[in-house]
Amino acid sequence: MIRILILLFLNLSLFSDLVLEITESSNQPIKIAILQKNENSFEGQEIINIISNDLTRTGEFDVLSPDQLLSIPMNESEVIQRDWLLLDVDSIIFVETKQSEYALDINYSIFNVSYNETEDKRRVLGLPDNIRQSSHYVSDGLYEFFFGIEGISSTKLMYVAKNSNVYRLMISDADGFNEQVLLKSNKSIISPTWSPDAEDIAYVSFENNRAQVFTQNLASGKRDLVLSSNFSVSSPAWSPDKKYLAFTSTMDGNSEIYVIELKTKKMSRLTENFAIDTEPAWSPDGKKIIFTSDRAGSPQIYEIDPRTRIKRRLTTEGSYNARASYLNKDEIVFVHRNNESFNIAKLNIKTRDLEVLTTTQNDESPCIAPNGNVIIYSTKDGNLSYLAGVNISSKVKFRLPALYGELKEPAWSPFLR
Amino acid sequence: MIKWLSALILSILIHCLIFLIYSFLDSIEESEVDRKITNVSFIESIDIEQNAPEVPKENTNDEENIEEITSPIKPKTEIKETKIDNLDQYLSEEKEQESQDEVQDLVNKISAQVIKDIESIWIRPNNISEGMYADFSLSLDRLGNINSFNILRSSGSDVFDRAAMNAIKKYKKIKYIKDIDDEMYRIYFANFTLRFKPK
Numbered sequence A: 001m002i003r004i005l006i007l008l009f010l011n012l013s014l015f016s017d018l019v020l021e022i023t024e025s026s027n028q029p030i031k032i033a034i035l036q037k038n039e040n041s042f043e044g045q046e047i048i049n050i051i052s053n054d055l056t057r058t059g060e061f062d063v064l065s066p067d068q069l070l071s072i073p074m075n076e077s078e079v080i081q082r083d084w085l086l087l088d089v090d091s092i093i094f095v096e097t098k099q100s101e102y103a104l105d106i107n108y109s110i111f112n113v114s115y116n117e118t119e120d121k122r123r124v125l126g127l128p129d130n131i132r133q134s135s136h137y138v139s140d141g142l143y144e145f146f147f148g149i150e151g152i153s154s155t156k157l158m159y160v161a162k163n164s165n166v167y168r169l170m171i172s173d174a175d176g177f178n179e180q181v182l183l184k185s186n187k188s189i190i191s192p193t194w195s196p197d198a199e200d201i202a203y204v205s206f207e208n209n210r211a212q213v214f215t216q217n218l219a220s221g222k223r224d225l226v227l228s229s230n231f232s233v234s235s236p237a238w239s240p241d242k243k244y245l246a247f248t249s250t251m252d253g254n255s256e257i258y259v260i261e262l263k264t265k266k267m268s269r270l271t272e273n274f275a276i277d278t279e280p281a282w283s284p285d286g287k288k289i290i291f292t293s294d295r296a297g298s299p300q301i302y303e304i305d306p307r308t309r310i311k312r313r314l315t316t317e318g319s320y321n322a323r324a325s326y327l328n329k330d331e332i333v334f335v336h337r338n339n340e341s342f343n344i345a346k347l348n349i350k351t352r353d354l355e356v357l358t359t360t361q362n363d364e365s366p367c368i369a370p371n372g373n374v375i376i377y378s379t380k381d382g383n384l385s386y387l388a389g390v391n392i393s394s395k396v397k398f399r400l401p402a403l404y405g406e407l408k409e410p411a412w413s414p415f416l417r
Numbered sequence B: 001m002i003k004w005l006s007a008l009i010l011s012i013l014i015h016c017l018i019f020l021i022y023s024f025l026d027s028i029e030e031s032e033v034d035r036k037i038t039n040v041s042f043i044e045s046i047d048i049e050q051n052a053p054e055v056p057k058e059n060t061n062d063e064e065n066i067e068e069i070t071s072p073i074k075p076k077t078e079i080k081e082t083k084i085d086n087l088d089q090y091l092s093e094e095k096e097q098e099s100q101d102e103v104q105d106l107v108n109k110i111s112a113q114v115i116k117d118i119e120s121i122w123i124r125p126n127n128i129s130e131g132m133y134a135d136f137s138l139s140l141d142r143l144g145n146i147n148s149f150n151i152l153r154s155s156g157s158d159v160f161d162r163a164a165m166n167a168i169k170k171y172k173k174i175k176y177i178k179d180i181d182d183e184m185y186r187i188y189f190a191n192f193t194l195r196f197k198p199k
Helices: A002-014 A042-058 A081-086 A128-147 B002-033 B046-050 B062-069 B076-119 B158-171 B175-179 B182-189
Strands: A017-022 A030-036 A061-063 A091-099 A104-112 A117-126 A156-163 A166-173 A180-185 A189-194 A200-205 A212-217 A223-225 A233-238 A244-249 A256-261 A266-269 A277-282 A289-293 A300-304 A311-313 A321-326 A331-338 A341-348 A354-356 A364-368 A374-381 A384-391 A397-399 A406-412 B040-043 B134-140 B146-153 B191-196
Touching (some): A030 A042, A042 A061, A042 A128, A091 A128, A104 A128, A128 A166, A128 B158, A156 A189, A156 A384, A166 A189, A180 A200, A189 A233, A189 A406, A200 A233, A233 A277, A256 A277, A277 A321, A331 A354, A331 A364, A364 A406, A374 A406, B076 B158, B076 B182, B134 B158, B146 B158, B158 B191, B182 B191
Parallel strands (some): A017 B191
Antiparallel strands (some): A017 B040, A091 A104, A156 A166, A156 A406, A189 A200, A212 A223, A233 A244, A244 A256, A256 A266, A277 A289, A289 A300, A321 A331, A331 A341, A341 A354, A374 A384, B134 B146, B134 B191
């Protein structure tokens, strides 16, 4: 017994358990190559181009072009590991397209260069006339594989395009392609927003010479006026359960926040003071609403519990903070005046950490992607508005191409399942 | 009956003894786990800590020692005898302590470099929740090649674990290991734990 104890003691004294703790991570993007598998085709190359653009736009991937490669294998068995290690490539994505008259299926595999083996194989089933959307699904699958959260390439954007004095409410893919016009008007259209299930939208139209909130079903095109009133009604925001719509109205004298139950049209007023209260946005759990108010002399962000009406001020830094939305339960994103420029900023409500995310001069209307990792906003180049985005993780910014003059008021769709 | 009773008492005594020894060892181990030097933590050998000599901090100064010896308060002869014996002992203990400090310094330097290297490789995923971490056990050969690694504690997310494993796999070899002596390699780096715990 004593011998065993001595041995045990000696053993413990001879070896130390060293624990090295890794807390910081690299800012480098994941280096990948995307190659066609088994045979080259025009469609296959088009798919690869779409995926490459999707992933490059995130700033979290470095997609090598064919002229950077040392060898081009046609499948996993042809990979010469040394070539890829020399290029410091993390993974090779093999994409195989199977097209028939009625279907276009994309099989893709993720080949890990360090392990020299295939880590995962996936498939996207699609239609021949929907090659862009199928490719976006591949991009989202790859993003999810590497970063653990859903990608947003297959989601949609809604925005207002202004050309001369014609306003168009537009919808497009997240990369700006495949634009469609939802509404055309010679009066202003503002504040478009998606319902949580992406089946309906709401927006403010001035077609009757005053601000009115309309809802519109995307499948049928059916429009409904939310509230018949002679007063201004604006800034619609759907509750996460789609039962309520929060909005701003001047029906009681000055701008206040209201909530309407869409089924019963029962309305309740949330704010009551002489200041301007506007731009409501729901928390992810639907229990809180944030809004902009100048009750303290300058526009600041406040939070209210719709049931108890208890309010609290969230922003204290800076003389202008407006148009806020929740990034998650602890963080909000809003327009913040930073010296003389208006930028998009992020505030942690608990820690009070404020981070300015953009560097352009006149940024406005921030909207968060459904994965919570990208913010789209409108900004100006001279007098022309355009849409730009910033990836929160990589801090990489991108700009959306504009076909119709000015673009503003972006709204990112929920995930389309 | 007496035999049975004495066997029972003996058995209880042995179990109590085992329990006391185990508790004693465990308490020492726990107290050591908290020791952290930057990002490096050691669960150190018990006898190194326990038998660590209590060397006076500034005993290298001979003049101070002489002053102590010649102090009129204490008997001269006694002090002188003690002093000579202690000086040798102190010098050897100090040398031992210095050597241990050098070892610790080198281990810290290598550990910090390994952490820096892996942090430059690891691309963390975006689905990190508060307090998420994963532990991996690494086995190195004498040249520093990562011969094998396995997951000790999963983060609960496949993507997080995979990203960490990719970083280890990509690191392949800790080049600083070949330059250290066999004992340091055996005690600290032959097997160690890598914890991925984003801030």
